[in-house]
Amino acid sequence: MSYPIFDLHWHARDEEQSAKETIARSLAVAEASGIIGIAAMPNTKRPLISLERCQEYLAIADREKSPVKFYVHIGLTPDPEQVKRAVDAWRREPRIIGMKAYWGKSTGDLTIRNEDQQRKVLETLSEEYYDGVLISHCEKESCMNDKLYTSSDPRIWSRRCRPEAAEMSSFDDIAGFAEDVFFPGTLHIAHVSTAYAVDKIHNYRGKVKLSCGVTPHHLFLSDDYLDRLGAQAKCNPALREEATRKGLEKRLWDGRINIIESDHANHCVEDKQGEEPASGIPVGVAWPETLGALIRRGMPSARIKALVCENPVNLFRSGDKLLDLEIPDRVRVNMDKLRLLRESYPLDVSKYIG
Numbered sequence: 001m002s003y004p005i006f007d008l009h010w011h012a013r014d015e016e017q018s019a020k021e022t023i024a025r026s027l028a029v030a031e032a033s034g035i036i037g038i039a040a041m042p043n044t045k046r047p048l049i050s051l052e053r054c055q056e057y058l059a060i061a062d063r064e065k066s067p068v069k070f071y072v073h074i075g076l077t078p079d080p081e082q083v084k085r086a087v088d089a090w091r092r093e094p095r096i097i098g099m100k101a102y103w104g105k106s107t108g109d110l111t112i113r114n115e116d117q118q119r120k121v122l123e124t125l126s127e128e129y130y131d132g133v134l135i136s137h138c139e140k141e142s143c144m145n146d147k148l149y150t151s152s153d154p155r156i157w158s159r160r161c162r163p164e165a166a167e168m169s170s171f172d173d174i175a176g177f178a179e180d181v182f183f184p185g186t187l188h189i190a191h192v193s194t195a196y197a198v199d200k201i202h203n204y205r206g207k208v209k210l211s212c213g214v215t216p217h218h219l220f221l222s223d224d225y226l227d228r229l230g231a232q233a234k235c236n237p238a239l240r241e242e243a244t245r246k247g248l249e250k251r252l253w254d255g256r257i258n259i260i261e262s263d264h265a266n267h268c269v270e271d272k273q274g275e276e277p278a279s280g281i282p283v284g285v286a287w288p289e290t291l292g293a294l295i296r297r298g299m300p301s302a303r304i305k306a307l308v309c310e311n312p313v314n315l316f317r318s319g320d321k322l323l324d325l326e327i328p329d330r331v332r333v334n335m336d337k338l339r340l341l342r343e344s345y346p347l348d349v350s351k352y353i354g
């Protein structure tokens with residue numbers, strides 16, 4: 001038996017990208033791991049940016065008849081009319097639990113890179129009185145230089161291509177715009193990777209609701225793993241130097257970080273080869289190791305349950321979502337089944353977690 005998990009950040013891909021990941025396999029991994037619900041990200045090949053597209057995607061999950069609940073975050077584009085329709089879709093479909101904005105390029109084409117567009121998107125959400133969760137990928141493109149990546153020095157991904165400054169600067173922009181327009185929802189900084197953003201959120205006393213989540217890989221793996229594993233350890237934002245990793249761990253311990261989200265993102269082995277390898281780590285298969293690491297380091301069980309389930313669920317409940325989701329006290333984990341499933345993830349890093 002183990003703790004129930006709600007993973008708010010999962011790239012389930014499927015459809016044209018079924019070679020990378022499928023909804024069926026995601027649900028199977030989740031069920032074996034004791035995950036009660038996952039929320040999929042919208043940067044699929046055909047992005048999830050309309051009600052119809054989200055429902056078409058949710059229907060794939062329905063066919064699995066899994067006990068694991070499946071949700072989506074609708075993607076935002078720079079088009080104000082699309083943003084309005086996204087708010088409407090979020091109001092109509094209970095399983096669209098949040099929205100996702102890529103404030104800089106990551107995987108796929110869903111990006112709102114220009115600062116005027118960024119402000120306009122937040123202003124539109126404010127005008128529409130969107131009071132749900134806006135999951136934000138904060139990396140500012142003017143601070144990034146993906147082209148510098150070279151397989152002969154993979155650590156450059158964290159030091160030069162996607163430095164901490166990219167997240168810090170993007171966070172400052174977006175939080176500032178949200179404040180300017182009186183954004184009524186919760187701005188959730190996904191996969192936070194800098195002590196700077198965590199502390200800004202923690203110390204913030206303004207009107208906007210701010211939140212952040214850390215991934216198991218940013219928590220337990222430093223950018224030494226880029227040297228050790230090459231592109232297998234390449235993700236956005238990048239793994240950070242040991243001092244930053246330790247800083248994130250400390251902030252998880254002292255309560256400045258209150259959510260763990262996996263950002264599970266699998267790719268094919270071929271996608272990780274060459275001079276422009278894909279970014280993403282399939283860390284959703286490593287939840288038992290993540291929990292094990294927290295337990296071994298002495299974290300109280302009530303705190304673990306809050307970090308991996310209650311806090312992420314409550315984040316969405318503040319926007320009147322997930323109200324009927326039941327959180328069991330304990331869940332069954334099937335490690336044999338999970339080990340078997342992991343054989344289909346050659347990029348699995350679970351043995352390094354903890």
Ligand SMILES: [Zn+2]
Nearest residue numbers: 009041263265
């Ligand atoms: Zn992600």
